[in-house]
Amino acid sequence: MAKTAPQTFNIVGMHCASCSSRLEKTLNELSCVSTASVNLATEKATVTFLGSKPDTQGIIAAVNKAGFKAELVTEKASLDEVWEQKKKEIKALKLKTLVAMIFTIPLFYMTMAPMVTFMSFPLTPWLKQIMHDHALRFALTQLFLTIPIAIAGYKFYTVGFMAIVRKSPNMDSLIAIGTSAALIYSGYTTWQIAQGHHHLVMNLYYETAGVIFALILLGKMLEGISKGKTGEAIKKLMGLAPKTAIIIKDSAETEIPISEVQVDDMVLVRPGTKIPVDGIVTEGNTAIDESMLTGESMPVDKKPGDPVYAATINTTGAIRFKAEKIGADTALAQIVKLVEDAQGSKAPIAALGDKVSAIFVPIVCAIALLALAAWLIGTGGDVEFSLRIFITILVIACPCALGLATPTAIMVGTGKGAENGILFKGGEALETTHKVGAIILDKTGTITEGKPTVTDILTTSVNDEDKILQLAASAELESEHPLGQAIVNYAKEKGITLLKAENFKSITGKGVEATIDGKVVSIGNKKLMDTVMQELSSGLLSDEPDKLASEGKTPMFISIDGELAGIIAVSDVVKTTSKAAIETLKNLNLDVYMITGDNRRTADAIAKEVGITNVLSEVLPKDKASKVKDLQAEGKLVAMVGDGINDAPALVQSDVGIAIGSGTDVAMESADLVLMRSDLKDVPKAINLSRQTLRIIKQNLFWAFGYNTLGIPIAAGALYLLGGPLMNPMLAALAMVFSSISVLTNALRFKGKKV
Numbered sequence: 001m002a003k004t005a006p007q008t009f010n011i012v013g014m015h016c017a018s019c020s021s022r023l024e025k026t027l028n029e030l031s032c033v034s035t036a037s038v039n040l041a042t043e044k045a046t047v048t049f050l051g052s053k054p055d056t057q058g059i060i061a062a063v064n065k066a067g068f069k070a071e072l073v074t075e076k077a078s079l080d081e082v083w084e085q086k087k088k089e090i091k092a093l094k095l096k097t098l099v100a101m102i103f104t105i106p107l108f109y110m111t112m113a114p115m116v117t118f119m120s121f122p123l124t125p126w127l128k129q130i131m132h133d134h135a136l137r138f139a140l141t142q143l144f145l146t147i148p149i150a151i152a153g154y155k156f157y158t159v160g161f162m163a164i165v166r167k168s169p170n171m172d173s174l175i176a177i178g179t180s181a182a183l184i185y186s187g188y189t190t191w192q193i194a195q196g197h198h199h200l201v202m203n204l205y206y207e208t209a210g211v212i213f214a215l216i217l218l219g220k221m222l223e224g225i226s227k228g229k230t231g232e233a234i235k236k237l238m239g240l241a242p243k244t245a246i247i248i249k250d251s252a253e254t255e256i257p258i259s260e261v262q263v264d265d266m267v268l269v270r271p272g273t274k275i276p277v278d279g280i281v282t283e284g285n286t287a288i289d290e291s292m293l294t295g296e297s298m299p300v301d302k303k304p305g306d307p308v309y310a311a312t313i314n315t316t317g318a319i320r321f322k323a324e325k326i327g328a329d330t331a332l333a334q335i336v337k338l339v340e341d342a343q344g345s346k347a348p349i350a351a352l353g354d355k356v357s358a359i360f361v362p363i364v365c366a367i368a369l370l371a372l373a374a375w376l377i378g379t380g381g382d383v384e385f386s387l388r389i390f391i392t393i394l395v396i397a398c399p400c401a402l403g404l405a406t407p408t409a410i411m412v413g414t415g416k417g418a419e420n421g422i423l424f425k426g427g428e429a430l431e432t433t434h435k436v437g438a439i440i441l442d443k444t445g446t447i448t449e450g451k452p453t454v455t456d457i458l459t460t461s462v463n464d465e466d467k468i469l470q471l472a473a474s475a476e477l478e479s480e481h482p483l484g485q486a487i488v489n490y491a492k493e494k495g496i497t498l499l500k501a502e503n504f505k506s507i508t509g510k511g512v513e514a515t516i517d518g519k520v521v522s523i524g525n526k527k528l529m530d531t532v533m534q535e536l537s538s539g540l541l542s543d544e545p546d547k548l549a550s551e552g553k554t555p556m557f558i559s560i561d562g563e564l565a566g567i568i569a570v571s572d573v574v575k576t577t578s579k580a581a582i583e584t585l586k587n588l589n590l591d592v593y594m595i596t597g598d599n600r601r602t603a604d605a606i607a608k609e610v611g612i613t614n615v616l617s618e619v620l621p622k623d624k625a626s627k628v629k630d631l632q633a634e635g636k637l638v639a640m641v642g643d644g645i646n647d648a649p650a651l652v653q654s655d656v657g658i659a660i661g662s663g664t665d666v667a668m669e670s671a672d673l674v675l676m677r678s679d680l681k682d683v684p685k686a687i688n689l690s691r692q693t694l695r696i697i698k699q700n701l702f703w704a705f706g707y708n709t710l711g712i713p714i715a716a717g718a719l720y721l722l723g724g725p726l727m728n729p730m731l732a733a734l735a736m737v738f739s740s741i742s743v744l745t746n747a748l749r750f751k752g753k754k755v
Contacts, residue, residue, distance in 0.1 A: 007054055009045045011038065013068035013159060022168045026066050032058055039407050045070065067162050093221040096152040097214070104207075104214035107145040110138075111207040135198035139190040142206040146183070153179075153213040169361045175216060177365070178394035178729070179209040185387055203384055205391075208729045212395055241311050241332060245276035248320065265323040269314045277326045281306050284319035288312050364397040364712070371716045388729060392715040396732035397708060405700035408747040413693030416751060421661065421676035422686045429672035433656050433690035435637050439585060439683070440616070440628060440650070442642035443596035443603070446660055446680065447582075447610055448572040450643065452486035455553055456569035458544055466496060468566040472558050474499040475514040475521045479506060483554060483570045484523075511556070522559045529557045529564070552605030579610045581680035586611075588684055591636070595619055595627060595650075624650035641683055658683060696750050700743045707739045 014020050020040040027036035027047060032055040034048040047059055056072055063070035113121040114128045130138050153175075160176030163169050182205040189203050247254050248266040261267070261277050269275055275288070287299035290312045299315050302308060308321055310330040327333065368390050375386040410427045417424055424430045444450050457465040473491035476484035477498055491498065501514035501521075511524015522528055526545070544567055548555045553571040557564065585592050595616040596603050603617035616627050624642075628650050631638045640647070640654035651657030651671050659671035660678050675682040711732075720726045 006046050006048045007056065007059075008073040009047065009059060009063070009070045010073055011043050011045050011063065011068050011070055014038075014040055014043060019068070019163075022163075023063065023066050023068060026062060027059065030055075030058065030062055042407065042411065044073070066168075067159060067166060090221065093217065097217040097221045099152045100149045100210075100214040100217050103145045103148045104210045107142060107149070107207050107210045111142065111204070131201050135193050135201040136190075138201055139186075139193050139204055142204055143187070143190060146206045146210050149210045149213050150179075150183070153217055156213070156216075169365060173361060174364060174394040174397060175212065177368075178391040179212055181387055182206075182209040182212075182391055182729070185383070205387075205729075208391065212729060242274040242276050246270075259327070261323055261326050263323055263326060266320055267323055268318065268320050269308075270318050271314055271316055273314055275308045275310055275312045275314060275321075277310050277323045278330045279308055279321040279323045279325070281308060281319050281321045284317055286317035286319050287315045289315055360397075360708075364393065367397075367712060367716065368393040375717065385726075388726070389715065389717050391729045392727050392732045393712060395729055396711040396715045396727070396735055405704045405743050406697050408744055409693055409696040409700060409750070412747045412750050413689060413696070417686070417689050420682070420685065420689075422682055422689060423674040423676065424686075424690075425672050425674070429656060430690055430693055432637070433639070433673065433687055434694045436590065436639040436656055436687060438591040438593065438631050438636040439639045439641065440593045440595050440631070440654070441582075441612075441680070441683075442624075442640075442647050442650075443594055443598065443606060444572060445643040445678070446641050447578045447594060447606065448574050450572065450678075452482050452554075452570045453573050454486055454490040454568060455571045455573065456548065457566065458569075459566035460564060463560075463565050465566075466494075468558055468568070469494070470496050470499065471516055471519075471521050471560065471565075472523050472556075472568055474501050474516050475504075475512055475523050477501060478504045478514075479512050481512075483556060484512065486570050487523075487556070487568060519560050520562070523556055523568075525555075526557065529559060549601055550605055552602045552609065554602075574606065574609055575678070575680060577679050577681045581684060582610050582612060584681070584684040585687075588687055590687075593631070595624060622649070625653040628653045639683075641680075643678070658686070692750060692753065696747055700746055703746070704739065704743060707735075711735060 011023065014023065020038040023045065024036055024038040027033055027038070027045065030036075032049055032051065034050045036045060036047045038045045045059075045063070047054075049055060060070045060072070109121075110127055113124050114131060156172045156175045156179070160169075160172030160174070163173045164176075185203075186205045186209070189200050192200050241258065243258055244255050245258055245261050245265075246268040247256055247261065248268055253268060258276050266282070267276060267279060271286070281302050281304050283304060285301070285303050288302050288308060289299045290309065302319065307324075308319075310325075310332045325331070371393055372386050372390040375389050376383070379385050406427075410430060413430055414424050424433075441447055454469075457469060459465055459468050469487070469491050473488045473496065476487050478501065479485070479488075488498075499516050501516050504512065504514045506512050507524065507528060510528035511522065513520065513522045513528075515521070545555045548567070548569045551571075553569040556568045556570060558566045558568065582592055591614065592612055593614040593616055594603065594607050594610075594612045596606075597619055598606075598617055600615075600617045603615050607613070607615045619627060624640075624647065628638055628640055632653075632655070637655045639656040639658055640650045641658040641660065642648075642651055643660040647659075651659065656673060657671040658673045658675060660680075661674060661676040673686055675686065715727050715732055717726060
């Protein structure tokens with residue numbers, strides 16, 4: 001059955017891993033859904049529907065029924081609006097946290113200060129007197145201080161208890177049950193004090209509930225701020241786009257909002273301002289700073305016919321260009337979408353956390369109830385002691401850290417990559433890249449520049465280099481062959497005036513011939529030079545053709561009126577960074593292969609120059625994918641790096657397809673990873689980035705699992721049975737907050753590292 005393109009929904013109300021896991025399970029059970037993925041860190045659900053029509057309202061209804069709220073993310077939604085909504089949510093959390101803290105501090109002080117015997121605090125004697133002489137007032141004061149705190153944290157009750165009703169308890173359920181137990185017990189004790197049992201004033205737990213609320217709200221606020229920091233890469237990209245553009249219509253300049261720019265509009269950009277949309281330069285010369293898209297620090301020279309991209313900075317001259325891509329079609333918008341999709345996706349390693357969190361909360365509830373019953377029996381009915389353990393287990397077992405462990409690391413890793421021109425298309429690509437064992441590099445455009453360049457001009461004693469170049473370029477001016485165009489471009493770069501060519505003739509598979517200044521000039525391969533082969537074999541240039549070929553260059557022979565005049569060598573030169581990049585790949589313990597359609601001699605020459613020993617030469621475009629299969633059959637996890645249309649099948653076949661940024665749209669669509677710069681050094685950077693991100697994920701999962709594995713037995717009284725202290729519920733709340741913050745901090749620590 002056909003599937004729709006994935007749709008993304010903003011989800012409101014998720015607080016822990018069990019929330020996202022439960023919602024994901026609910027959505028995947030819907031008959032209209034092919035696949036659904038819910039991400040806690042980005043608070044988004046990505047849904048692919050079965051059939052040709054997406055059931056958007058069905059998804060929203062299912063999410064609402066599960067206890068959350070959903071809103072379809074549309075391209076019309078302003079990027080600024082999304083972040084404004086995030087700011088409002090954090091602002092609301094800050095207000096709730098402030099209210100909770102204002103009332104919790106005096107509540108905590110008035111209950112705990114009198115209990116400290118080793119030192120004296122201000123007002124302690126007075127508080128002790130109030131406790132002794134006015135126990136009911138003391139209890140009611142605590143109650144009234146707790147009410148605003150409970151109101152600030154009311155969502156823990158509405159969400160937590162509704163989750164229990166739906167038979168899918170979550171973190172909020174643990175908090176709701178634990179604090180409710182403390183408040184109900186304290187309320188009952190207050191009633192007992194009102195009946196005259198003043199000695200029970202020490203059995204109040206209002207401050208426990210208050211501190212738990214305050215600490216968890218504080219943790220949520222810090223978590224929200226930290227999540228915002230993990231998405232800074234996207235915010236930076238979003239902030240790059242200018243707000244307005246200057247349009248030329250009827251020779252008049254008009255400044256309009258960026259949203260009103262249309263395809264084919266003529267746009268004026270002055271020095272020091274940003275390019276508003278993607279287009280092609282029609283007038284003017286300048287240098288454009290494209291570092292925000294490619295990571296390349298040096299400005300790129302632009303002239304008529306060259307492309308320009310939205311959000312890049314015009315540094316020197318004024319230019320006019322024709323708008324070609326606007327809105328969501330610009331390179332910047334596509335990059336933002338790519339990064340957002342990657343940050344909202346899941347790595348396979350996340351499945352472990354999802355499976356655990358799905359059953360974790362019900363198991364914790366069961367453990368807490370069993371511990372309550374066991375301690376009630378063991379202590380002969382000590383409700384206060386048993387209740388304390390019950391509350392502590394529920395509070396300390398929050399699986400927040402488990403849910404944040406993977407997505408936060410992926411958000412930081414993909415964001416870090418985007419800042420360096422390395423775009424992963426999803427969490428799976430990010431994870432798989434670190435396991436690559438073999439890497440195949442396409443020669444043309446990947447290892448080499450991808451465009452032929454004149455490297456050598458050799459002449460007989462009769463002619464000088466400039467004269468040979470002038471005649472050859474004049475003859476090739478009407479040719480469409482890439483090698484001929486390379487000679488023409490080289491002559492123009494040197495400022496050589498081209499002559500008029502007459503009787504131009506293209507000889508298929510051999511070269512060209514033309515009459516220039518009354519002389520017959522021929523330029524081409526050996527087949528075209530049959531008439532001068534005897535002179536070539538015994539002349540001054542006899543050894544040069546083989547020497548040039550061994551260096552990976554293509555020799556082109558020039559004859560004038562049937563006599564050999566010289567040789568021009570043309571080569572697709574190796575990029576300056578290729579050799580160092582390949583050496584780095586080897587140091588990463590990767591088997592490096594070069595694949596090309598060139599003959600063996602030329603391929604070996606290029607491979608030798610860059611330090612590659614594994615050469616796959618004379619490979620037709622249609623056979624590249626089969627070469628990838630052959631390596632995979634040997635048990636290797638293979639990455640393929642390419643930039644052309646003919647690389648697309650091989651990019652799809654490989655375990656990780658890597659497209660060089662200067663390549664075709666087809667290659668980029670087929671790849672798992674896009675390198676915005678045409679620099680091979682970004683390949684080992686991407687592999688290192690993947691390895692570093694996976695290291696962070698594993699560290700986070702270790703601490704998250706370790707925290708809960710160690711925390712629950714301590715909360716249940718394991719240390720107490722061995723003669724140690726009994727954990728206080730307030731310390732449990734603090735530990736729970738610390739676990740989530742530590743996971744986020746560990747992920748954010750990666751932001752400061754170099755790739």
